[in-house]
Amino acid sequence: MKKMLFILIFLFSCNTLDEQFGVQEFEDSFSYYDFVAYGWGEVFSGDKTLALDYFNQALNSYDITYYNSAVVGMGWAVTYQANNLLNTSECINNIEDCTDQVDEFRNNAKCYFYKASLNEDLSLQNSSQILDWCNDNEVDINQLYNNVDFMNLEMQDMVTYYTDCLDEDGNPYVSCFENFIIDLKVGYIYLEYLSYIQSILDESVANESSDDIISLFEQFYASYSNYNIMDDKSNYATDYTLTYKNITSLISTLYLNSGNYSSACEYAQYTCPDLACDENILNLIDCLDNF
Secondary structure (H helix, E strand, O other), X not given: OOOOOOOOOXXXXXXXXXHHHOOHHHHHXXXXXXXXXXXXXXXXXXXXXXXXXXXXXXXXXOOOOOOHHHHHHHHHHHHXXXXXXXXXXXXXXXXXXXXXXXXXXXXHHHHHHHHHOOOOOOOOOOHHHHHHHHOOOOOOHHHHHHOOOHHHOOOHHHHHHHOOOEOOOOOEOXXXXXXXXXXXXXXXXXXXXXXXXXXXXOOOOOOOOHHHHHHHHHHHHHHOOOOEOOOOOOOOOOOOOOEHHHHHHHHHHHHHHOOOHHHHHHHHOOOOOOOOOOOOHHHHHHHHHOO
């Protein structure tokens, strides 16, 4: 059977948050959480430049102790760039021409995710300065990144700090982004998945094991079986979606690619509960295609 490739397709709405809500005139009164909220909104809208601008402004907020959730958002913004590039016809038809640029986006995401894993003062910096630090000749960002155990990262002090966040008048914010550590783990896994996809598409890159990727996704799903990226975020007018069903569908596809129908069907049933695991591969593929 021809190997199937499944790249998580992120759906973006057509309008930016500025167009939806006309927020520019209110930015002077924005808090850290406001800037992060609009940054994520632009990530979901597909505008990486504007997303980074909002996250940069979040790092210049004075009303916050921890800035990690904003830096996680930066990592997601450039991860989407890598994902979107791999989904273009130029990359699909000639992956060699895209490898360097995809690697650049992935390495930038690694830089942001690494910085987001630290308990250090990230205030008064911006996305470019963070990248400059990572690109310094004396910094081996790949080694630093690989030394972080992202899957077991807790950062409980920061999670507690973000939970039930209040403004200066004691009123709760709509979104506190307390799940930033979970989003960080998904970002880490997805970068590993992009590397795996590249190893399949580009003959110049050594093939990576699908077992390792499956294990990462299964480990995440075992811990966060109800994951929904929107749980700690504002109500955006967007078609974007990323939930546990995307995760289980991807696990199913990876198992199917490796020839393990039984496990593929088991995970597909989280998306298609009525799917019968009767060795009918066409029904399984139809379930995954229609998700």
